[in-house]
Amino acid sequence: MKKITSIILVCISLFLPALAEIPTVPLSELKPDTKHKKAAEMITRIIENYHYKKKPLDDQLSSQMLDNYLKSLDQNHSFFILQDIKEFEDYRYRLDNYLEKTNLFPAFVIFRRYRQRIDERVQYALELLKSDFDFSLNEEYQFDRRESDWAEDRLTLDELWRKRIKNDYLSLLLSDKEEPDIKDTLSKRYKRLKTSTFQLDANDVFQTYINAYTTAIEPHTSYFSPRTSENFDISMRLSLEGIGAVLRGDTDYTQVQRIVPGGPADLSGQLHAEDKIVGVGQNSDGEIVDVIGWRLDDVVDLIRGAKDTEVRLEVLPKSSGLEGPNKVISIIRDKIKLEEQAAKSSIIEIPESTGRIGVIDVPTFYSDFAAQARGDKNYKSTSRDVRKILAELQNENIDGIIIDLRSNGGGSLTEALEFTGLFIETGPVVQTKDSRGRIEINNDPDPGITYAGPLAVLVDRNSASASEIFAGAIQDYRRGIIIGEPTFGKGTVQQIVDLNRIARDSNNKHGRLKTTIAQFFRISGGSNQHKGVVPDIVFPTAETAHDHGERSLDNALPWEKIEPASYLSASAPVDSFHRAKQQYEVRIKSNKLFQLLLEKQALTQAASDKKSVSLLKDERENEREKLLDTKLRLENEFRIAQGLEPLAKDEEADEAEKEELNTIDVILDETAHILFDLISPAHSTAQL
Numbered sequence: 001m002k003k004i005t006s007i008i009l010v011c012i013s014l015f016l017p018a019l020a021e022i023p024t025v026p027l028s029e030l031k032p033d034t035k036h037k038k039a040a041e042m043i044t045r046i047i048e049n050y051h052y053k054k055k056p057l058d059d060q061l062s063s064q065m066l067d068n069y070l071k072s073l074d075q076n077h078s079f080f081i082l083q084d085i086k087e088f089e090d091y092r093y094r095l096d097n098y099l100e101k102t103n104l105f106p107a108f109v110i111f112r113r114y115r116q117r118i119d120e121r122v123q124y125a126l127e128l129l130k131s132d133f134d135f136s137l138n139e140e141y142q143f144d145r146r147e148s149d150w151a152e153d154r155l156t157l158d159e160l161w162r163k164r165i166k167n168d169y170l171s172l173l174l175s176d177k178e179e180p181d182i183k184d185t186l187s188k189r190y191k192r193l194k195t196s197t198f199q200l201d202a203n204d205v206f207q208t209y210i211n212a213y214t215t216a217i218e219p220h221t222s223y224f225s226p227r228t229s230e231n232f233d234i235s236m237r238l239s240l241e242g243i244g245a246v247l248r249g250d251t252d253y254t255q256v257q258r259i260v261p262g263g264p265a266d267l268s269g270q271l272h273a274e275d276k277i278v279g280v281g282q283n284s285d286g287e288i289v290d291v292i293g294w295r296l297d298d299v300v301d302l303i304r305g306a307k308d309t310e311v312r313l314e315v316l317p318k319s320s321g322l323e324g325p326n327k328v329i330s331i332i333r334d335k336i337k338l339e340e341q342a343a344k345s346s347i348i349e350i351p352e353s354t355g356r357i358g359v360i361d362v363p364t365f366y367s368d369f370a371a372q373a374r375g376d377k378n379y380k381s382t383s384r385d386v387r388k389i390l391a392e393l394q395n396e397n398i399d400g401i402i403i404d405l406r407s408n409g410g411g412s413l414t415e416a417l418e419f420t421g422l423f424i425e426t427g428p429v430v431q432t433k434d435s436r437g438r439i440e441i442n443n444d445p446d447p448g449i450t451y452a453g454p455l456a457v458l459v460d461r462n463s464a465s466a467s468e469i470f471a472g473a474i475q476d477y478r479r480g481i482i483i484g485e486p487t488f489g490k491g492t493v494q495q496i497v498d499l500n501r502i503a504r505d506s507n508n509k510h511g512r513l514k515t516t517i518a519q520f521f522r523i524s525g526g527s528n529q530h531k532g533v534v535p536d537i538v539f540p541t542a543e544t545a546h547d548h549g550e551r552s553l554d555n556a557l558p559w560e561k562i563e564p565a566s567y568l569s570a571s572a573p574v575d576s577f578h579r580a581k582q583q584y585e586v587r588i589k590s591n592k593l594f595q596l597l598l599e600k601q602a603l604t605q606a607a608s609d610k611k612s613v614s615l616l617k618d619e620r621e622n623e624r625e626k627l628l629d630t631k632l633r634l635e636n637e638f639r640i641a642q643g644l645e646p647l648a649k650d651e652e653a654d655e656a657e658k659e660e661l662n663t664i665d666v667i668l669d670e671t672a673h674i675l676f677d678l679i680s681p682a683h684s685t686a687q688l
Contacts (some may be wrong), residue, residue: 001516009401014364015285022197023199024195024199025198025199025200025201025202025600026278026400027115028200029113029114029201030108030111030112030201030202030205031105031108031202032104032105032107032108032137032202032513033511033619034508035201035505035508035510036104036166036202036203036206036362037102037209038102038503038505038508038510039206039223039320039499039503039510039511040099040102040104040206040210041102042499042502042503042513043210043213043214043223043499044057044099044100044213046222046440046497046502046513046515047172047217047513048434050185050220050229050515050517051217051218051221051435051515051517052434052435052492052518052519052557053218053515053516053557054519055216055217055218055433056273057096057099057100059093061096061216061217062092062095062097063091063092064093064097064216064555065096065099065213065216066088066091066092066095066212067108068211068212068213068215068536069107069112069209069212070085070088070214071146071209071599072208072211072212073110073111073114073150073208074114074117074125074594075146075150076144076145076146077119077146077149077150077151077254078121078145078160078161078164079114079118079121079156079157080113080114080117080151081150081151081152081153081154081156082150082151082152082153083153084113084117084150085150086635087113087346088110088207088680091110092252095107095213098379099193099213104182104206104209104322107205107208107209108205109526111200111205111208111209112146114197114333115197115198118193118194118197118198119192119194120154121157121161121190122190122193122194122668124158124161125161125165125186125190126187126190127193128161128162128165128188129165129183129187129190133169133170133267133376133500135166135170135615135616136616136618137174137432137615137616138614138616139163139166139614139615139616140163140612140613140614140615141163141164141166141167141529141612141614141615142163142611142612143164143167143612143613144610144611144612145675149609151480154206155543160369162427162621163615164613165186167613167615168186168189168292169182169186169349169485170399170615170617170620172185173617173619174617174621174624175325176328177358177432183497183543184353185324187580188290189290189292189293190618191292192293192294193293196294196519197316198297198561201670203225203227205228205595206225207223207224207511208226208238208277210223211223214513214515214539214659215555216555217552217587218492218516218555218556218557219553219554219555219556220490220492220494220516220520221494221513221514221515221516221628222282222513222514222515222671223511223512223513224511224513224514224515225340225465225516226509226510226511227513228511229509229511232674235315241266242263242304242333242334242336242426242629243260243262243263243265243271243303243331243333244260244261244264244265244309244336245258245259245260245265245271246260247260247277247296247299247300248296249295249296252292252293253276253277253292254271254276254277254278254291254294254296254318255274255275255276256271256273256274256275256277257273257274258273258407258462259272259273260270260336260408261340261341261363261364261407261408261687262336262340262341262342262363262461263334263336263340264332264333264334264336264338265331266329266334267340268331270315270329270330270331271315272317272318273318273330273462274313274318274405274527274608275315275316275317276316276318277291277299277303277313277314277315278290278291278292278314278315278316279313279314279326280299280303280311280312280313281311281313281314281328281453282301282302282305282309282311283308283309283310283312284310284312284330286312288312288314288328291370291416293324293434293468296625304674305333305575306333307333307334308332308333308334309332310330310331310332310333311328311330311331311333311467312328312330312331313328313331314326314327314328315328315329318603318604318607318608319600319603319607319631320607320627321605325624325628327371329669333688339365341364341366341387342359342363342366342380342383343360343363343382343386343389344360344389345358345359345360345361345389345392345393346358346359346361346681347359347393347396347398348402348668348669348672350672350673351675353676353680355676355679355680356396356397356398356399357397357398357399357400357401357491357672357675357676358393358396358401358402359403359404359668360386360390360401360402360403360404360673361404362382362386362387362403362404362405362408363407363408363464364382364408364409364410364411365408365411365412365415365416365419365467366381366382366411366412366415367379367380367382367411367412367414367415368380368381379632381412381418382415382418382419382604383409383415383419383422386419386422387422387450388665390422390451391450391498392449394451394453398453398458399454399458399460399676399679399680400453400454400455400675400676400678400679401451401453401454401455402455402458402668402672402675403455403456403457403458403470403480404457404458404542404668405458405459405467405470405500406458406460406462406463406464406484406667407462407463408462408464408466409459409462409463409464409465409467409488410464410465410466410467410468410490410647411465411466412633413442413466413469414445415466416429416430416466416469416470417429417430417442417443417444417445417466417469418445418446419470420444420469420470420474421444421446421448421449421521422449422450422451422454422474422475423449423450423451423455423479423480424449424450424477424479425447425448425449425450426442426443426444426447426564427443427444427477427568428441428442428444428523428566428567429442429443429444429469429473429523429563429568430442430469430472430473430521430522430523431519431520431521431522431559431562432493432518432519432520432521433518433519433521433562434517434518435517435518437650438532439521439562439563441523452600454480454675454678454679455474455479455480455675455676456480456481456483456671456675456678457470457471457474457475457480457481457482457483458483458667458668459471459482459483459484459485459487459533459535460484460485460487460541461485461487461542461545461548461549462488463484463487463533464487464488464489464490464549465487465488465490467487467588468487468489468490468491468520468528468532468533469487469520469528471487471533471557472523472528472533473522475536475611476523476524476560476569476570477523477568477569477570478568479569479570479676480535481536481537481577481580481674481678482536483534483535483536483537483539483653483671483674484537484538484539484667484671485535485536485538485539485541485542485545486531486532486533486534486535486540486542486545487533487549488531488532488548488549489528489529489530489531489549489550489551489556490528490529490549490550490551491519491520491521491527491528491529491550492516492518492519492520492529492557493516493517493518493519493520494512494514494515494516494517494673495515495517496509496512496514497512497513497515498512499512500512502648510578516557519557519560521560521562522560523564523565523567525561525562525563525565526559526561527559527560528560529550529556529557529558529560530551530556530558530559531551531559532550532555533548536577537577537580537583537584537674539667539670540588540598541597541598541601544601544605564575577678579673579677580674580677580678583674583677584670584677587673588670591642591666591670593638593641593642593664593665593666593669594670596634596641597638597666597667599634599671600634600638601636603627603630603631607627608648616626616640632647632649634645642664
C-alpha cells in the first residue's frame with residue numbers, strides 16, 4: 001500500500017514558535033472520551049447515508065481497517081514484532097462490531113503497545129550509539145520495509161535497527177560531519193522520535209484510527225480532529241502566503257509532493273516534487289535542524305514563518321536517492337502572487353519552415369473571487385486572461401495553439417467550464433453523478449467560440465481534476481489532439497462536513513469529515529477517475545507513471561461509465577492523428593535532447609526504485625561518485641546539444657540553468673512539432 005500519512009500545504013505566514021515543549025501524555029489519559037464516541041457515531045452515519053461509495057461496515061472492511069491502522073502507525077515495519085501482530089489478529093474481523101457500538105478501545109490498546117515499542121527502539125538506538133561501527137563489513141541495509149514481513153522477535157528487530165543506525169551514521173559521515181556531531185545529531189533524532197510519539201494524545205489516536213476506517217472505504221475520505229481543523233482554517237485563510245509546497249510523510253522522510261505555482265519555491269526553481277527534506281534552518285545563520293523521522297506536522301511547524309523571512313532546507317534531490325549528496329537551499333517566505341499563477345503565452349518557431357505555434361501555459365484554474373464579489377469588472381480569472389491571450393496570439397499569425405496543463409492540479413470547476421467554452425461553440429462539458437445516482441450535466445456557459453483553429457493539449461501525470469475535465473472534453477469533441485502522459489485520474493468530488501453543527505454540542509468540539517459525495521463523468525460517458533485522460537499520443541516518459549496518481553491509491557474508486565450526454569463532435573480525422581503519431585515516433589529516435597531526457601528519467605527512477613543500500617563505506621562513496629559523474633555527463637550532453645557551455649564538476653546545475661534563458665523545453669518543443677505535422681502534412685513528409 002502506498003501510504004500518505006498526511007498532506008499539508010506549507011503556505012502559511014502565521015508565525016508560530018518552533019516546536020515549543022509539550023508535556024508527554026500519561027498512559028492513563030490514552031483512552032477514548034465521550035466526544036470521540038459521539039464523533040464516531042456521526043461519521044459512520046454520514047458515510048453510510050451520503051458517501052458515494054456504498055461499502056457496508058462488515059468483516060471485509062474490518063480487516064482492511066486493521067491493516068490501515070497498523071500501517072499508519074508502523075508503515076515501515078520497524079517497531080512492532082510478530083507477537084504483537086498475532087495478538088492484534090484477534091481484532092481483524094471484530095473492529096466493525098466495535099465501531100458499530102462506538103467502542104474505540106482496540107485503537108488505544110494497539111497504540112499503547114506501539115508507544116512501548118517506540119520506547120524500546122529508542123533506548124536500543126541510544127545505547128548502540130555508544131559503540132563504534134565497522135564500515136569495512138559487507139552488509140546491506142534495507143531502508144524500505146513496507147512490503148517486508150514483520151520482525152520475528154526483538155532480536156531480529158535489534159539486528160534491523162543496528163543496520164539502520166549504522167546507515168544513519170554512515171550517511172552523516174559521507175556528508176562530511178565530524179564524529180561528535182554525528183552522535184549528537186543521531187541522539188537528538190532518536191530522542192525526538194520518542195518525544196513526538198509520547199506527545200500524541202487521545203484526539204490524535206482517535207483521528208488516526210477513524211481514518212483507518214475512512215480510507216478503507218475510499219482514499220479521499222478523511223476525518224480532521226478539532227486541532228487539525230483549526231490548522232486547516234489557518235491554511236485556507238492564509239493560503240496565498242508561505243513557501244508554496246505540498247508535503248507528505250514518506251517512511252522516515254518528509255517528501256515534497258507538489259510545488260504550488262506562483263509560490264516562492266516555484267519561483268526559486270530550487271525545490272522539486274519528490275525531493276526529500278532532511279533538515280530545516282531559520283535565516284542565513286540558523287542551525288539546520290535534522291528532521292528525519294519527525295512527524296509531518298512538526299516539520300511543517302519549522303517551515304512556517306512570517307512573510308519576508310528566510311527558511312533554509314536541507315534536501316535530498318529526487319534523482320540522488322539515499323546515496324546522493326544533500327544540498328541546502330534558501331527560500332524567502334512570501335505571498336503567492338496571483339499574477340505568478342496567471343496564464344502566460346509564448347511562441348515556438350518551427351525550424352526549416354515558417355511555422356509558428358502559440359503556447360498558453362495554464363498553471364491552475366484560478367479566479368479572484370474576492371474581486372468578483374466586490375463588483376470589480378476587471379477581476380482576474382483563467383478564462384478571462386486566456387481570452388485576451390488568444391486574441392493576442394491570433395494577431396501574431398500563429399498556425400496553432402498548445403494549451404500546456406502540465407502539473408496543473410485543477411482549481412475552479414466554473415473556470416474549467418468557461419475555459420472549455422473558449423474552444424467549443426456550445427454544449428455539455430462534464431457530467432456529475434451524486435451518491436443517489438442523480439446525474440447533472442454541466443454545460444458551456446457562454447455560447448460562441450473564441451478560438452476555432454488547430455489545438456493541442458499537453459498533459460502529464462500531475463494534471464488533475466479541472467485539468468482532466470478540460471482535456472477530456474476537448475478529446476471527446478475531437479476539438480484538438482491530447483499529447484503527453486495519462487493524467488492523475490482524480491474524478492471525484494468531496495465535501496467537508498462540520499460535525500459540530502450536527503452534534504449541536506457546545507461543550508465539545510468534534511472536528512470535521514471530508515467525504516466523497518459525487519463523481520465526474522466525461523460527456524462520452526466514461527470517467528476520468530482512476531484511468532485519467534489517456535492522450536492520443538503518449539510520450540515514453542509515461543512509462544514511470546504506473547504507480548502515480550489515483551491508480552496508485554488503495555481503495556480508489558474504479559473507472560466507471562454512464563450514458564453519454566448529447567453533443568456534436570468535430571470532424572477531426574482519426575487517421576491524421578495516427579499519421580502524426582508515426583511521424584513523431586520516427587523523429588524522437590534521432591532527437592538527441594529527447595533521448596537524453598529519457599536517460600535522465602531512467603536514472604531518477606532507478607534511484608527511486610532502490611529499497612536497500614550498502615553499508616560498506618568505500619562502496620557507498622563509489623556509488624555516490626558514479627551517480628554524480630553520470631548526472632554531470634547527462635547534464636553536459638544536454639547543454640552541449642543546446643549550444644550551452646558544459647558545467648565544471650563542482651558547478652551547480654540549478655544555478656547555471658537560472659542564468660540560461662534559452663534552455664529548450666524538450667517535451668513542449670516536440671508537442672509543437674506534432675501539432676505542426678497535423679497542420680502541415682507536406683512539411684512533415686518532407687522532414688521524414
